[in-house]
Amino acid sequence: MDFSSYVLQLASAFxxxxxxxxxxxxxxxxxxxxxLGGLLAxxxxxxxxxxxxxxxPRFFIASMVLTIYAEVLARVVKCPAxxxxxxxxxxxxxxxxxxxxxRYFVAGDFAASSAQGLNTLLLALAIAVGMIVxxxxxxxxxxxxxxxxxxxxxxx
Amino acid sequence: MEKRNPFFxxxxxADQLAxxxxxxxxxxxxxxxxxxxxxxxxxxxxxxxxxDSIRRLCTSFGAQRTDVLTITSSIVVxxxxxxxxxxxxxxxxxxxxxxxxxxxxxxxxxxxxCTEYLSLEExxxxxxxxxxxxxxxxxxxxxxxxxxxxxxxxxxxGSAMDAVASGLIGVLLRYLDxxxxxxxxxxxxxxxxxxCVGGLLAASSVALGLGESVDMISIGNIMLLIPGIPLTxxxxxxxxxxxISGLLRFSEAILLALTIAFGFAMVAALM
Numbered sequence: 104m105d106f107s108s109y110v111l112q113l114a115s116a117f118x119x120x121x122x123x124x125x126x127x128x129x130x131x132x133x134x135x136x137x138x139l140g141g142l143l144a145x146x147x148x149x150x151x152x153x154x155x156x157x158x159x160p161r162f163f164i165a166s167m168v169l170t171i172y173a174e175v176l177a178r179v180v181k182c183p184a185x186x187x188x189x190x191x192x193x194x195x196x197x198x199x200x201x202x203x204x205x206r207y208f209v210a211g212d213f214a215a216s217s218a219q220g221l222n223t224l225l226l227a228l229a230i231a232v233g234m235i236v237x238x239x240x241x242x243x244x245x246x247x248x249x250x251x252x253x254x255x256x257x258x259x
Numbered sequence: 260m261e262k263r264n265p266f267f268x269x270x271x272x273a274d275q276l277a278x279x280x281x282x283x284x285x286x287x288x289x290x291x292x293x294x295x296x297x298x299x300x301x302x303x304x305x306x307x308x309x310x311d312s313i314r315r316l317c318t319s320f321g322a323q324r325t326d327v328l329t330i331t332s333s334i335v336v337x338x339x340x341x342x343x344x345x346x347x348x349x350x351x352x353x354x355x356x357x358x359x360x361x362x363x364x365x366x367x368x369x370x371x372x373c374t375e376y377l378s379l380e381e382x383x384x385x386x387x388x389x390x391x392x393x394x395x396x397x398x399x400x401x402x403x404x405x406x407x408x409x410x411x412x413x414x415x416x417g418s419a420m421d422a423v424a425s426g427l428i429g430v431l432l433r434y435l436d437x438x439x440x441x442x443x444x445x446x447x448x449x450x451x452x453x454x455c456v457g458g459l460l461a462a463s464s465v466a467l468g469l470g471e472s473v474d475m476i477s478i479g480n481i482m483l484l485i486p487g488i489p490l491t492x493x494x495x496x497x498x499x500x501x502x503i504s505g506l507l508r509f510s511e512a513i514l515l516a517l518t519i520a521f522g523f524a525m526v527a528a529l530m
Contacts, residue, residue, distance in 0.1 A: 111413060124359075126404075183304070
């Protein structure tokens with residue numbers, strides 16, 4: 104892939120995330136941050152290209168980085184992490200792969216359809232697990248903090 | 260037979276009366292708490308956020324013990340305190356209207372209630388305020404649909420003309436979706452109709468020379484229609500221990516995504 108197609112993909116990932124952020128009523132500064140999250144996720148995916156050729160681990164790491172970005176930002180900007188996570192994860196959603204799965208299926212090519220379907224499923228799984236790992240870490244940190252501050256918990 | 264004075268009033272009765280008055284008050288508070296929970300759920304919050312907020316709100320309003328159960332479409336809360344006994348309310352939550360800005364405001368409000376101990380009246384006023392916060396104007400929303408479809412058409416390798424076609428179709432599809440939903444059709448029927456119409460429009464725009472690839476145009480529109488929020492929040496739900504809600508939402512979202520992709524693919528194959 105040449106340089107211009109990288110730029111095009113990053114720009115469209117940014118614009119697509121921004122579209123979703125707008126659709127879900129995200130405002131002002133957070134709109135930009137959410138869109139940057141989408142760009143970041145795809146940039147990680149692209150940057151890993153030379154190191155690992157398979158899509159699944161690349162999606163896994165991209166989704167992990169994205170979740171860390173969302174969780175950290177939520178603490179900095181003081182708003183729900185969902186806001187960044189939901190909008191920035193959109194470029195990772197394997198919409199193309201899903202469409203091709205169904206396309207082969209409808210055309211009667213079941214071998215290609217099941218191969219593509221498995222690919223879609225694995226990508227979705229990679230994204231899910233990539234989100235779950237940092238989320239569990241952040242939850243653990245929260246639990247430990249709560250446990251240490253048991254006395255002040257009532258005032259929360 | 261001894262006749263009992265109907266106006267005879269014991270200390271026990273006074274206690275009873277105070278309790279029932281306190282219970283009435285608790286019911287009013289609980290109603291507002293459920294309002295907040297309901298709006299959060301409808302705006303796209305995860306289950307754990309809703310339950311956690313309700314628990315904290317009830318504690319700050321004076322409940323000694325709070326039991327909450329939230330699943331995708333219903334909230335059940337029982338609060339207990341010696342002053343008013345046990346009070347229970349349930350709320351059926353129908354219809355989602357994803358609005359992350361409102362979710363953020365609700366989150367701020369519930370934090371404020373807990374730290375500043377807002378009264379019932381202040382809470383009601385603040386809720387009313389949040390209800391009045393406007394959404395993006397209609398024109399911006401239409402542009403948003405075009406932006407999403409066009410960018411994802413480009414993103415998955417479509418040409419500039421594909422992006423334009425996808426953007427135009429995206430606006431029409433969302434409009435169609437809104438009309439169908441107003442007829443209170445279920446989400447799957449709406450998804451099927453929208454995706455079939457989308458496929459037809461994609462094929463005809465290629466036939467008319469606007470756009471080059473039916474696939475690329477369709478993918479842009481699929482990304483627009485795919486339920487992104489339920490897909491991600493259901494993962495968070497399942498992970499945080501709310502398996503029932505997570506599975507419900509997840510299977511609903513996956514079925515919806517499959518239906519949408521199927522509709523587009525079917526039309527593309529038939530044309």
